[in-house]
Amino acid sequence: MSGARYIPARADLRVEPLEDLTLVFHRLSGETHILSPEMEMMFSHLPDAGIHPAGLLRTLETEYGAVEAEDGDALAVISQRLEELAALGLVIRAA
Amino acid sequence: MTMQHMRVRIGPATFDIRSPFRAPVEAARRLYAEYPQGSDDEIFDFAVAAVPTVWWRRWYRRSMTFRADYMMEDIVPIEERLGLLGFEMAVNMQMALGYRRDIVLHAASAAQGDRAIIIVGDSGAGKSTLSALLSYSAGWRHLGDELALIAMDDPITLKPYPRPIGLKNQSIAVMRERVDGSRFGPELTGTMKGTVRHLLPPAGAIANMDVPARPALIVSPHFAEGVAPRTEQMSQSEAYMRLSVASTNQLQLGEPGFDTLIRLVREVPAYDLHYSDSEDALKLVADLWAKAG
Numbered sequence: 001m002s003g004a005r006y007i008p009a010r011a012d013l014r015v016e017p018l019e020d021l022t023l024v025f026h027r028l029s030g031e032t033h034i035l036s037p038e039m040e041m042m043f044s045h046l047p048d049a050g051i052h053p054a055g056l057l058r059t060l061e062t063e064y065g066a067v068e069a070e071d072g073d074a075l076a077v078i079s080q081r082l083e084e085l086a087a088l089g090l091v092i093r094a095a
Numbered sequence: 096m097t098m099q100h101m102r103v104r105i106g107p108a109t110f111d112i113r114s115p116f117r118a119p120v121e122a123a124r125r126l127y128a129e130y131p132q133g134s135d136d137e138i139f140d141f142a143v144a145a146v147p148t149v150w151w152r153r154w155y156r157r158s159m160t161f162r163a164d165y166m167m168e169d170i171v172p173i174e175e176r177l178g179l180l181g182f183e184m185a186v187n188m189q190m191a192l193g194y195r196r197d198i199v200l201h202a203a204s205a206a207q208g209d210r211a212i213i214i215v216g217d218s219g220a221g222k223s224t225l226s227a228l229l230s231y232s233a234g235w236r237h238l239g240d241e242l243a244l245i246a247m248d249d250p251i252t253l254k255p256y257p258r259p260i261g262l263k264n265q266s267i268a269v270m271r272e273r274v275d276g277s278r279f280g281p282e283l284t285g286t287m288k289g290t291v292r293h294l295l296p297p298a299g300a301i302a303n304m305d306v307p308a309r310p311a312l313i314v315s316p317h318f319a320e321g322v323a324p325r326t327e328q329m330s331q332s333e334a335y336m337r338l339s340v341a342s343t344n345q346l347q348l349g350e351p352g353f354d355t356l357i358r359l360v361r362e363v364p365a366y367d368l369h370y371s372d373s374e375d376a377l378k379l380v381a382d383l384w385a386k387a388g
Contacts (some may be wrong), residue, residue, distance in 0.1 A: 014350060016357045019332035030346055032339065032353060034332065061364040 006082045006091045007050035013090060015043075026089055033088055042081055043090065050094055054081040069080065102133035102177055104283040106244065106256035106304050108187050108194060109133055115143035116159060119178025125261055126280045126293060129301045132320045136382055141165075141189035148172040161185045163192065165192035171287075180283050190242050190256070191343040197254060198352055204253050205235035211253045212380065213243055213313045213363075215341045220320035224266040225376055231296055233275050235354065235378055237300035238308065245310070245357040247348070249364070252307035257300045259293035267292045269373060279292035312387045313338070313365035314380065324375035326383060327367045332363035 006067045006090050014025040020034040025048075038063060045059050069077040085091040099120035100113035114120050133139070134164035136265070144162040157175035158326070163185050173181050191199055191238055203214040203226035212223045223240040230237035237257050244254040259280060262270055267290060271279070297299075313334060329337070338356050345352045365381055368374045 014353065016353075018335065018357075018360065020330045022355075023332070023335060025350060027156040027350060029351050034336075084099065 003079070004082075005052050005055070006046060006056075006086065006095045007044050007077065007094055008081075008091050009089060010048065024090060025041065028089060031084040031088075032062040033090065039081060039085070042078065045083065053082055056082070101127070102135075102137065102139055102331060103127045104131040104133060104244075105186075105258050106239075106254055108141065108190060109139040110189070111139040111142040112144075112182055112186075113142070114143060114159070114178070115147065115308065116157065116178055117176060119145055119159075119182060121181040122281065123182050124131050129298060132384055139322065141186070141193060143185040143189065145178055145185075158209065160223070163189055165189050165266055177283055177286060179280065179293075180286055183293070184257070186258070187241055194244075195347060196244075196246075196347060198247065198355060199343045200243040200245060200258070200370060201343060202242070202243040203240045204238040204243040204255075204308075204310075205229045206238055207235055207384070208255075210311040211238060211308035213245075213253070214316060215311055215313060215337055216315045216317070217265075218278050220315040221376070223260050223262060223317075224269060224373070225316050227260045227262065227266070227270050227294055227381065228273075228377055230300060230371055231270065232373075233381070235294035236303060236331070242343075245309050245355060245359070246307065248350045249358075249384060250309055251355060252358055254299070254307050255304045257296045257304050259295050262292050262294050264289045264322065270294055285388060293351075310359060312383055313359075313363055314383065315367050316376065317367060317369045318371065318376070319369070320371050322369050324368075324370045324372075324379055326369075326379055329365040330369060331360045334360040337365070 012027050016023045021039040021092060024033045029066045053075055057078050069072045098113055098115055099117050101120060101124050102109060102111050112123055144160055145159045147210055148158045148160050158172045159178060160172045161337040165188050205212055205226055205250040214225055216222050226240045229235040238253060240260040244256050244258050246252045246254055277293045283291045335356060364387060368379050370379060
């Protein structure tokens with residue numbers, strides 16, 4: 001498997017689902033982030049040991065059946081979302 | 096001219112107010128006559144000083160600027176006759192930016208018994224007027240018109256911060272019809288916000304300013320000419336966002352602040368209120384309050 005592996009920074013986070021959206025408090029920055037249902041689904045399926053985008057896509061397909069993205073490239077969307085989570089400090093990108 | 100000064104406690108915070116200008120300090124003493132006024136040997140939380148813009152402005156074409164721990168960079172000098180308003184703004188700024196014991200929300204609040212309503216909204220949305228109406232026309236205990244202090248305890252409580260209510264423009268006439276003139280401060284015309292007049296809360300609100308209440312309802316008023324009265328419930332995340340944006344110090348309070356706001360929006364229902372008339376606003380609140388049980 002190629003590409004980066006993404007590890008959830010769970011020890012640095014406090015995740016609080018509300019009725020409609022999920023809020024995440026990042027202890028290191030003191031900032032609060034809002035996860036859309038799509039982001040929350042990806043984040044909650046990241047194993048503690050980390051996973052590659054292709055591995056996450058397979059996990060989601062196993063759980064939910066076919067995973068579709070609006071522009072057709074689900075793997076690219078997942079990679080992009082994981083990068084966004086990494087930029088916020090919610091996941092750590094390992095080589 | 097000697098330095099004039101006074102100390103006053105509003106809710107949990109004590110302020111030291113001083114100036115070489117006599118008139119604004121005397122105006123503050125009169126406005127705060129019913130509040131606990133401390134002595135020199137007490138510790139105070141925040142100091143606010145009104146000083147001449149340049150030294151000779153102490154005597155000629157008197158104008159002043161304000162010195163305190165927390166101030167905006169671009170604060171405009173004001174004429175001596177508006178000194179009281181300057182003190183009020185500077186005092187609010189100390190609480191908004193410097194107070195750390197509780198979550199500070201840009202919101203009004205009022206209580207019935209030990210249960211409270213939080214009124215959150217932008218400047219000019221009608222917070223002050225609605226809180227003044229609730230306390231003078233519907234029997235609520237006034238907790239504050241500008242800043243609400245949310246204690247990070249379990250259960251969550253609101254601490255009163257019942258400073259004088261800053262009424263603006265047409266709200267002054269609305270309240271003047273209902274309240275005796277002796278409860279009003281001087282009319283301050285030509286301010287950045289138009290005409291401002293302070294209304295003292297009912298005496299009971301000041302006497303009970305150390306008695307907290309538990310939040311039971313959150314509303315966001317939207318006053319606009321000609322709209323039909325209606326309410327809309329907010330989702331929990333919408334309520335969280337509104338409270339978070341309205342908070343002046345949540346980022347400094349870290350995880351306890353996050354935890355408290357999350358619990359608040361899970362436990363307390365929140366609504367938008369749309370109305371064009373004071374009586375409609377009071378009725379909408381009464382209906383929601385009955386529903387909040």
